[in-house]
Amino acid sequence: MDSTRSAAPTDPTPLTLAPDDRVDLHLHTLASDGAWTPAALIDHLAGQGFRVVAVCDHDSQRSVAEATRLGAARGIRVIPGVEVTTRWADRQWHLLVYGVAPGRRDPNATAFQALLTELDALLQNAAVDARLRIERSGRALPSLDGVLAGRPMWPFHVLSAAIADKHAENLKQAADLVTELGGTFTADLPLARVVTAAHEAGGVCVMAHPGRADSVGVMTEADLEHIRRFIPLDGLEAHYRSYSDAQTAEYRAMAERHGLLISCGSDSHAPGAPVDPRPWQAAWCADLLTRLGVRVEPVPDGDPIWAPGMDALAVVPTPDPPPAGSDAVGETDPASGQAEPAGEQLMEAAAEREGVGTP
Numbered sequence: 001m002d003s004t005r006s007a008a009p010t011d012p013t014p015l016t017l018a019p020d021d022r023v024d025l026h027l028h029t030l031a032s033d034g035a036w037t038p039a040a041l042i043d044h045l046a047g048q049g050f051r052v053v054a055v056c057d058h059d060s061q062r063s064v065a066e067a068t069r070l071g072a073a074r075g076i077r078v079i080p081g082v083e084v085t086t087r088w089a090d091r092q093w094h095l096l097v098y099g100v101a102p103g104r105r106d107p108n109a110t111a112f113q114a115l116l117t118e119l120d121a122l123l124q125n126a127a128v129d130a131r132l133r134i135e136r137s138g139r140a141l142p143s144l145d146g147v148l149a150g151r152p153m154w155p156f157h158v159l160s161a162a163i164a165d166k167h168a169e170n171l172k173q174a175a176d177l178v179t180e181l182g183g184t185f186t187a188d189l190p191l192a193r194v195v196t197a198a199h200e201a202g203g204v205c206v207m208a209h210p211g212r213a214d215s216v217g218v219m220t221e222a223d224l225e226h227i228r229r230f231i232p233l234d235g236l237e238a239h240y241r242s243y244s245d246a247q248t249a250e251y252r253a254m255a256e257r258h259g260l261l262i263s264c265g266s267d268s269h270a271p272g273a274p275v276d277p278r279p280w281q282a283a284w285c286a287d288l289l290t291r292l293g294v295r296v297e298p299v300p301d302g303d304p305i306w307a308p309g310m311d312a313l314a315v316v317p318t319p320d321p322p323p324a325g326s327d328a329v330g331e332t333d334p335a336s337g338q339a340e341p342a343g344e345q346l347m348e349a350a351a352e353r354e355g356v357g358t359p
Contacts, residue, residue: 015077016295017051019283025054025079026096026208026237026265027277029067030149032058032083033156035270038067045277046074052282052294054098056081056265059119059187061102079292082116083208084198088191088227091217094208095191096237096263097198099292104201111197115189120152122187127153133181134158139167155185192231199232204291206235206263211247221254228258234291235261239284241268241275244315245308252306261288278313281306 017023028034029041034057036044045053055067055078064080071078080102084095100112131153135141143164147157159174168174175185195205210219219236227233238251239262255262264280282289284306286296299305308314 011077011293014295015052015293016297017282017289018297019281019286019299021051021282021296022049022279023052023264023282023285023289024050024266024268024277024280025052025081025098025263025285025288026056026083026240026267027053028057028083028267028269029055029063030151031060031062032154033269035273036268038063038070040271041277042067042070042074042076044271045071045076048277048279050076050277050279052077052079052289053277054079054081054096054265056083056096056098058083058094059085059116059123061116064102077294084115084194085119085186085188086191086194087188088231092186092188093191093219095194095198096206096208096265097194098204098206098263098288100198100201100203109201112201112203115194115197119187119189123154124152126184126187127155127158130155130158130178130181130183130185133178133183134162134167137181139165141165159185191227195231195233204234204261204288205232206237206261206288207233208237208265209240209242209267210236210238211240211243211251221257224254224258233260235263235288237265238262239264239280239311241266241278242315244317245311246317248306248311248314249308261285261291263288281310 024045027036027041029036029038038055041055053071053076055064057063059082061080061082064078068078068080079098080100081096081098082100084097086093086095097112100109104113131141131144139162141158141161144153144158144161147161147164151157155178159168159171159178162168162174162177163170168177178185198205207219210224212218224233236251236255238255239248243251252262262285264278264285266275266278268275268277282296283299286305289296
């Protein structure tokens with residue numbers, strides 16, 4: 001796939017994968033809104049035979065260095081990543097940025113590092129404000145210190161404490177409480193600015209879950225064409241945990257038509273929440289892996305790179321909503337019929353559970 005932009009390999013050590021080697025390029029940890037520790041995540045991935053993964057916490061790379069070190073010791077290449085919350089055309093878009101190592105201080109990475117610092121400050125300020133609003137409304141948050149466990153305080157942690165302290169039943173209710181009290185639980189930066197800074201640092205910019213029809217919203221081909229008139233995106237996450245084969249085919253074809261790279265991600269936030277890391281085949285995102293310094297052997301002559309039925313875990317669409325009284329929480333993707341966690345619009349939080357947010 002042609003590209004006028006090249007990313008520096010994230011690890012100079014040569015690595016070649018077989019076409020069916022396991023990869024997952026969208027994973028979260030407790031650095032943002034997940035519950036995986038880097039150690040637990042790497043243990044799980046090693047036990048399941050993954051070869052290449054990407055840690056992409058929301059607006060933070062705090063777990064990347066540890067995951068990279070632990071992964072190297074277990075034979076797993078960890079691609080540095082981050083899922084940046086951006087805004088374009090009065091709507092939030094989640095952008096996966098691959099290939100920018102955390103903590104870089106060279107001039108090319110200055111603008112990108114500044115973006116992450118700015119987002120962190122915005123989120124910490126919003127969290128302080130949300131905490132004050134909740135407590136001044138007469139709702140104490142004694143669970144907050146335990147939820148934080150020494151981490152910087154972001155709105156997700158305040159919302160999680162509100163649940164633990166029985167002021168709300170789930171993340172949506174907690175978020176509604178904060179907004180009713182005049183606060184906010186999110187922050188974003190202009191998409192064009194983020195892409196420009198990421199490219200200056202040698203990063204690869206991929207639109208996350210363009211086919212997920214919940215509060216984040218579907219990206220249509222018209223949306224993509226409009227964005228690309230002004231902003232040089234590099235790729236689409238064409239394989240995703242809630243996609244049916246039809247959706248995967250749609251976004252793979254869309255990427256091909258626009259000369260874009262294809263990524264594969266589970267968006268796992270914790271064990272089983274919303275799903276465990278998914279064993280995507282390296283061949284399905286080979287061009288992206290190549291950009292990131294990982295060679296993938298070609299599929300045998302005559303075999304398809306991907307075809308419907310090859311992903312045994314693909315969602316089977318259903319027209320029926322979750323039954324009344326079921327455990328499904330949140331909005332349902334009408335294309336796949338899969339219920340998304342209520343916290344997805346709040347930094348794609350993991351599925352509701354007791355003590356949510358506590359590592």
